[in-house]
Amino acid sequence: MYKSIHLIRKDFVLIRRFLLFLVPYYIYMATMSLHLYSLLATLPPLMLLINSCTQDSQLRIQRLLVSLPVRRKELVFSKYLALLPYTLFGAISILLFYLVTTVSGHVISSTSWQEIGITLAIFPLLASIYLPLNYWLGAKGAQVVNIVFMLAVMLLSESVQNLVNLLSTLTRVSEGLLSNHTLFYLFSGLLYIGLIGCSYFISLRIFVQKDV
Amino acid sequence: MNIVISGTSGEPIYAQIVRQIRQMILLGDLSSGTPLPSIRLLAKDLQISVITTKRAYEELEREGLVNSIVGKGSFVSGADQEYIREQRLRMIENKMKEIIEESRGLGIEFAEITEMMKLLYEEENG
Amino acid sequence: MRDVIQLSNVSKYYDRYAMRDLSVSVKQGYITGLIGPNGAGKTTLIQMIMGMIHPDGGEISLFGQRNALDTPQVKDRIGYVSDENYFYESLTVKQMKKIIAPFYSKWDEEVCRKYLELFKLAPGKKIKDLSKGMKIKLSLAMALSHGADLLIMDEPTSGLDPVFRRELLDLLGEHLQDESKSILFSTHNTADLDKVADYIVFINDGRLVFHESKESLPEKYLLVKGEKELLDRDTRTWFLGIRETPFGFEGLLNNRAEGEKHFGNIAICETPSLEEIMYFTVKGGGVHV
Numbered sequence: 001m002y003k004s005i006h007l008i009r010k011d012f013v014l015i016r017r018f019l020l021f022l023v024p025y026y027i028y029m030a031t032m033s034l035h036l037y038s039l040l041a042t043l044p045p046l047m048l049l050i051n052s053c054t055q056d057s058q059l060r061i062q063r064l065l066v067s068l069p070v071r072r073k074e075l076v077f078s079k080y081l082a083l084l085p086y087t088l089f090g091a092i093s094i095l096l097f098y099l100v101t102t103v104s105g106h107v108i109s110s111t112s113w114q115e116i117g118i119t120l121a122i123f124p125l126l127a128s129i130y131l132p133l134n135y136w137l138g139a140k141g142a143q144v145v146n147i148v149f150m151l152a153v154m155l156l157s158e159s160v161q162n163l164v165n166l167l168s169t170l171t172r173v174s175e176g177l178l179s180n181h182t183l184f185y186l187f188s189g190l191l192y193i194g195l196i197g198c199s200y201f202i203s204l205r206i207f208v209q210k211d212v
Numbered sequence: 213m214n215i216v217i218s219g220t221s222g223e224p225i226y227a228q229i230v231r232q233i234r235q236m237i238l239l240g241d242l243s244s245g246t247p248l249p250s251i252r253l254l255a256k257d258l259q260i261s262v263i264t265t266k267r268a269y270e271e272l273e274r275e276g277l278v279n280s281i282v283g284k285g286s287f288v289s290g291a292d293q294e295y296i297r298e299q300r301l302r303m304i305e306n307k308m309k310e311i312i313e314e315s316r317g318l319g320i321e322f323a324e325i326t327e328m329m330k331l332l333y334e335e336e337n338g
Numbered sequence: 339m340r341d342v343i344q345l346s347n348v349s350k351y352y353d354r355y356a357m358r359d360l361s362v363s364v365k366q367g368y369i370t371g372l373i374g375p376n377g378a379g380k381t382t383l384i385q386m387i388m389g390m391i392h393p394d395g396g397e398i399s400l401f402g403q404r405n406a407l408d409t410p411q412v413k414d415r416i417g418y419v420s421d422e423n424y425f426y427e428s429l430t431v432k433q434m435k436k437i438i439a440p441f442y443s444k445w446d447e448e449v450c451r452k453y454l455e456l457f458k459l460a461p462g463k464k465i466k467d468l469s470k471g472m473k474i475k476l477s478l479a480m481a482l483s484h485g486a487d488l489l490i491m492d493e494p495t496s497g498l499d500p501v502f503r504r505e506l507l508d509l510l511g512e513h514l515q516d517e518s519k520s521i522l523f524s525t526h527n528t529a530d531l532d533k534v535a536d537y538i539v540f541i542n543d544g545r546l547v548f549h550e551s552k553e554s555l556p557e558k559y560l561l562v563k564g565e566k567e568l569l570d571r572d573t574r575t576w577f578l579g580i581r582e583t584p585f586g587f588e589g590l591l592n593n594r595a596e597g598e599k600h601f602g603n604i605a606i607c608e609t610p611s612l613e614e615i616m617y618f619t620v621k622g623g624g625v626h627v
Contacts, residue, residue: 256508
C-alpha cells in the first residue's frame, strides 16, 4: 500500500507543471461566470488523469516502472487510488469557485448539493472507462482516446449538465418511489463501486499479461 | 609488487600472472608468508576476469609456491627456496628432453642445438 | 556454484523473429557477458528476465525462485541499466532519484550522491538535457545505489566514451569484490568483455551458440590464416566460418588440437578474440568477399 502512495506522489510530481496551466482556465471560467459544474469537477480531474497516464504509457517508462520492486498489480491499483485525490481536486475547485463567485457577487442562482455530488461522481466513472482503454491501447492508441474524452466532456458539458439535472430529478423521483431511502443509496453506491471494481479488474487483466 | 599484463603477447593472461609472481617468489622479492592480493582485488585492478586470476592462483598453488586458506586468502608458501628451485629445474629438464627428442627427429646434432640455444639466450639478454 | 539467473527452454515467438528453447544461466560471483549481433535476441532475453515481456514457453528462475519475475523482493535485489532512456524527460536528476529511491529497501542516499558526483550529474539538470552517455550514467548510478546483488545491463557501453568505458570496468570490479554479487552484461562490442567477463553467453538468431567460461575459449577455438590452396571440399567443412579474399583465407575452428595438428606447419594459427569468434560464427562458411 505504501508503494501505491509513492506511485501517486510520482504522478503528482509529473503533473505539477500541468496544474499551472489550469490557473488561466479557472480565471477564464470565473470571468465568464460559467456555472457548469462539470467543467469544474469533471474536466480538470480528467485532464490530470490523462496527463499522468500519457506520461506513464510510453513503452520505455512502462519498462522503468516494471523494473522497480513493485508488482504490476500495484501499478494499476495506484492509478485507481489516484482517482480519490483527483476527485477531491474537483471538489475543491467547485468550493473555491463557489466562494469566489459568492464574494464577488456573481451568486449562482441555485446550488443543489445533490447536483454537485452527482457531478463529482461522474469523473471516477469516466476514468473507469478511460483506464482500461489506456492500458489496452498503449501510448499511441491512447492519444485518440485522450482527445475523444476531453472533447466529449467539453462539448457535452451542457448535456452533461442536463444529464445531471435529469439524474437528480430521477433520484428525487426514485426516492419517492422507494420507500426505503437507505436501501436506495446503498444500492446505487454498490452499483457504482461495482462498476469501478469491474473496470479495475479489466485493467489488471490487460496490464499483468502485457509485454512492455 | 608489480604485475604487468600484455594483451598482445599471445601468452595467456593467467600464464603471465603465474610467471611474474613465480619470479618474484623465486628471486625472494616476496618472502614466505607474504599475503597475495585477493583474487577479486587483483582481477579488478588488472581489469581481467575473476576466473583468470583464480586459475593463476590455482596454478601457483599446484606448483607449491602459494598456499590458500579459505576465508583468509592466499599466501606465499613456506616451502624452502631450495625445494622450489629443485622443482623448477626438474621442469626445465623435462622441456630440454622434449627439445632433444624433437631435434633427433629432425636429425639435428647436439652442437647445433647448443649453438641455437646460445644465440637465443644472448638475444633474450639483449 | 549457485545460479542467480536460470532460463530453461525459454521460447518467445514474434512475427518475424523467434527465440527457441534457450537454456542459459548466470553464476553467482561472476560477470556473464551476453554477446551476439544486433537482432540476436539479447534485449529480448534481458527483458524477459526483467519481467517486462512474458515468455511463450519455458521457465525463468531468479535467485533460485521460480516464476518470481513480478515479485518485489526479487526486483529489490536487481540493478537494471539500459541504453534506452527510460526516465521521465521532464524531470530533473534529483526529482527522478526521489521517485525511484523509496521503492528500494536498501537505498543508500550517500552512495547515490557519491555516484552522481563521480559521474558529474548535476542534481538540478533536466533529464531531457542530458546526453545519451549521461543518461546511461544516471541509469548506472540508480542501479548501483540500492545494494543490488545482481546487475543486469543491456548494452551499457553503447554511447559511452572509451575513457568512461574503462572506468565502468573498474566499477564492475568494485561491485564484484563481494563474491555474492553477480553481473549480466549484454553488448555487441566484445572488446569490453574480452577483458573482464568470466562467462560468455553467445546467442545468434534467437538460439544459443555457446555458454562457456571465457578462459576455456582459447583452448577450444583456433583462427587459421593461410593460402587458399589449403581449402578443399573436405577441409572447408571443418570451419565454423571462412572469410576468403584473393590473397588467402581466414577461418575459425572449434577444435583447436585437431586444427593445430593439421594446419600447424602450413598456416598461421592464432588464438581468436571474442569478436573474431562472433564474426566467423555468425558469418558461416563458404562466403566469398
